Amino acid sequence: MSVSAPRSQGWSTLSVALHWTIVVLIVVQFVDHEWMVAMWRATRRGTEIDPATETWGWVHIIAGTLVLLAALVRLWDRYSHGRPPYPAEEPTWASWLARITHGLIYAILILMPVTGLIAWFGMIGEFGEFHEIMWNPLLVLVALHVAGALVQQFWFKTNVLKRIFVPGTV
Template sequence: MPATPRPSHWSSLNVFLHWTIVVLLVCQWIEGEFMSDFWDATLEGRGVDQTTTVLGYGHIVIGTLVLVAAALRLVDRFVSGRPPHDAADPTWALGLAKVTHFLLYAVLLAMPLLGLAAWFTGNDALAGYHAFLWNPLLALVGLHVLGALAQHFWFRSPALKRMIPGLRHG
């Protein structure tokens, strides 16, 4: 069977979802602690102030949006394909990027699923696993951003430009 031809760019949907997920994760970072208070109060059956309630439910909605956006990105990646890697990127860096991307998707799907499972079952252990994944996610994002900057400034490949709306068709 002939291989599907690879597109020269990421789809607009994929780029949009990439940056949407970044914004949603910043929101989760800002209100994560409110969710912790909201969760403890819910388990203990006590009330919390209005800000904690709103940000707690906001955490659930935004986290679920991350789940939907990450799943959609994966579907789009298989349907539309991903652009080929540039020859300027060394093989070792591409291997590292592949592992990082795989783990990023895994955590982006696992975190909200664990959070939802904890919420709907009232299971504190699941909530603990959920919260535990936050630091590995931050480490992966840090590595990923360093990689994107290295591709741009060190290897001088077009990977970063392809992910930036406005620059990517240049």
């Protein structure tokens, strides 16, 4: 199928599974990021790292790397098989707002782990700062995304919620 052709059969099982995997991993990052900052600072200063900080710091690195892989696989699936059409019941401006929000979310889901990996494995402070400044925008975009999904579902009376839970729902 061509890149622009919409998928006629809803989201694939892979795509739905990856959407919710990413959600869980972002919650993990929400919980563990303070430990990562502590591990980063201690490593940069050469001071001792306690075992809990080290464990949670590595959870951050692994979960973040999995976000990168999940986002790339989801994008591959979306571009090779298409995505379900934006619902016809909603106005054009709402579909465009959704497109822009999704685009920015994907960009951050890729740039955050990439900058984090460069900061950590290269011990480059500037990448740590760039990594950090994307966090609040991501939270704002996710809030907008969830609000948008609820508005689509309950105001514009589409079935977007069902299709992100049940693969194959058009």
